[in-house]
Amino acid sequence: MTEILRLENVSKAFGGIRAVNDVSFTLSEGEIVGLIGPNGAGKTTLVNLITGVHKLTGGKVIFAGQDVSRQKPFQAARRGLARTFQIVQPFPAMTVLENVAAGSLFGGGHAAMGAALDAARQELDFVGLGPVADTPAALLSLPNRKRLELAKSLAMKPKVLLLDEVNAGLNAAEIDGALDLIRKIAARGITIVIIEHLMKVVLSVSQRILVLHHGELIAQGDPTAVVNDPRVIEAYLGAKFAARFGTAASTSQGATSHV
Numbered sequence: 430m431t432e433i434l435r436l437e438n439v440s441k442a443f444g445g446i447r448a449v450n451d452v453s454f455t456l457s458e459g460e461i462v463g464l465i466g467p468n469g470a471g472k473t474t475l476v477n478l479i480t481g482v483h484k485l486t487g488g489k490v491i492f493a494g495q496d497v498s499r500q501k502p503f504q505a506a507r508r509g510l511a512r513t514f515q516i517v518q519p520f521p522a523m524t525v526l527e528n529v530a531a532g533s534l535f536g537g538g539h540a541a542m543g544a545a546l547d548a549a550r551q552e553l554d555f556v557g558l559g560p561v562a563d564t565p566a567a568l569l570s571l572p573n574r575k576r577l578e579l580a581k582s583l584a585m586k587p588k589v590l591l592l593d594e595v596n597a598g599l600n601a602a603e604i605d606g607a608l609d610l611i612r613k614i615a616a617r618g619i620t621i622v623i624i625e626h627l628m629k630v631v632l633s634v635s636q637r638i639l640v641l642h643h644g645e646l647i648a649q650g651d652p653t654a655v656v657n658d659p660r661v662i663e664a665y666l667g668a669k670f671a672a673r674f675g676t677a678a679s680t681s682q683g684a685t686s687h688v
């Protein structure tokens with residue numbers, strides 16, 4: 430598989446707090462990777478480091494072979510590093526279509542309005558919002574606002590898409606729909622990093638899982654092996670969870686790596 434993103438010993442300190450500490454991993458084109466860890470583990474900070482929102486205290490971010498450690502957020506977006514936010518905030522008075530076209534213009538996918546609107550229509554059809562393209566964004570339901578957020582990111586022509594709790598607040602059926610869409614996005618060759626607290630969801634969609642704890646990457650690997658990893662159980666999952674979900678452990682022992 431072709432490498433698209435590599436973090437080398439990435440760190441971020443806020444004063445005395447080491448929010449991210451010496452984290453290294455690589456992502457391949459088109460893979461879906463779950464990023465998990467307790468509250469305050471450093472997940473959102475890591476996304477902010479990858480997308481140029483925060484300056485690195487140490488280490489390097491390499492995107493498509495290029496050192497992008499010092500990039501600004503707009504440069505990250507234009508390169509194809511897109512992200513969604515925990516709280517979805519569309520421009521409420523603009524239509525659904527206009528919101529997505531704005532994403533396309535910002536991301537540099539299309540410089541001209543006509544081309545941006547065409548791309549926006551395509552992405553709205555892809556996420557299933559074609560029929561409500563001319564509706565003001567304020568009138569969308571929560572699941573549809575989340576789809577809108579995805580369409581906006583896709584209009585930026587991303588190569589890597591970082592999804593920060595994209596399923597929060599959705600019911601089981603809505604989550605299934607969102608996961609189908611995430612798989613369809615990955616099938617286009619876009620790499621997906623999904624931050625998610627619902628383990629059932631992470632396990633059903635991720636090909637690989639990264640575990641952060643106190644800013645450190647304590648394990649990475651195959652989902653079954655990760656949920657059976659004693660360090661991950663102790664730091665995050667708890668023994669009760671492991672007993673429920675970890676039964677297939679013996680088949681893939683050794684697939685995690687401690688770092």
Ligand SMILES: Nc1ncnc2c1ncn2[C@@H]1O[C@H](COP(=O)(O)OP(=O)(O)OP(=O)(O)O)[C@@H](O)[C@H]1O
Pocket residue numbers: 443446447448466467468469470471472473474475
């Ligand atoms: N801008 C900031 N200034 C100071 N400290 C920060 C800042 N952003 C994050 N932190 C601290 O860095 C640590 C990691 O926070 P972060 O939000 O990245 O964790 P998280 O894993 O995303 O948590 P959650 O699951 O609750 O969203 C926390 O101790 C947090 O208080």
